[in-house]
Amino acid sequence: MSTWEHNKVGCILLEKNQAQPFKKGDKRTQKPAWDTDKCTKCALCYLYCPDAAIREKADGLFEADPDYCKGCGICARECWFGAISMVEER
Amino acid sequence: MDRYAVFVPKLLPRQECFLPDAPVSCKGCGESMAVRQVYKALAADVIQKGTWKIPWKQPLPELKGSEKGEMFSPSLLRIPKAGKQVLSICFDNEALMVKGALGKAFWKKHMPAVAVADGVYYVATACPGYPFDLMEKVRKAYHAPGDAFLHILCPCPVGWDFDASLSVKIGKLAVDSTLFPLYEVINGKYFLTIETPQPRPVKDYIRYQGRCKDLTEAAVDEIQKMVKLDYQKLLSTV
16 A cells, blocks of 8 residues: 555645635636526625625625635525526636 | 514624635635624624724634543634623534544533533524524623623534535524524523424434434434433423
8 A cells, every 4th residue: 555655746835825816716616696686685695605705786786706705505595585596607 | 682673684784804815714614604693793892992803713722522532622712801701602613623624423522511510601502504593692692791602503514524505504404403402591591592392303414414424324313312312401401
């Protein structure tokens, strides 16, 4: 059985804090989309978002900040009215 | 607490106190959800005064588990109150967080009972699946005339191995199956905050989680029996 000493060197990190320049939302595969007809502006998605990514727009509707949203899908599952759906990130 | 209070998420403070720029949490993190709700609850009272900087979590080095030699380290948030009193909040994700999330098979130590026995004035359990209950308790704990301790169950999608969108639902199931009943203890007196006259089976809570996939039927039955016993013990103290 081979242990870690036998592995070849994959890469060497020369600096620390290499994840700093990346945003929290860079890794997501899905993003939430709001159906404006079904949304009642109840702000439940705003309350449940773990990353504080959902913000209120001027007209009272909500949108996800692309820098912070990780695409977990909690807002889509917890919306009482089914107004949020997860769409594939392109 | 006013029994007929109205809870509207729209009226919450819009001030965002918890927004770490570095990627510190995984997606669907129950712990960061709980931290954010705690800060939302405290925003009106504490944070606007500006007397202290907002701490992120402080790991507690060694806290002995129920078996010999087993240790687990929940993250603890200590918020100073007026007059040398402290509000301690334990964010419990039920993992042995020494190197990542390790699973260990032993019954969890009952932290709220320890705090009650220690003479803490206000002790409560909370879960981010019930956000208004959590916020009410945080506010109550901050204004209590004495020390306070909060035990918050934080579902962890990576450690418990479930889909990231289920964190809120898992928290609700843990409460509804009486595995983690929500109650508060004021000066030694127990009060249930959410009553479950017809608890759901623990199996509903377990079947979503990958960490429990090796459990046999007999083990599930044993857990159900233990949960029932614990809940009856709690009901007898109310």
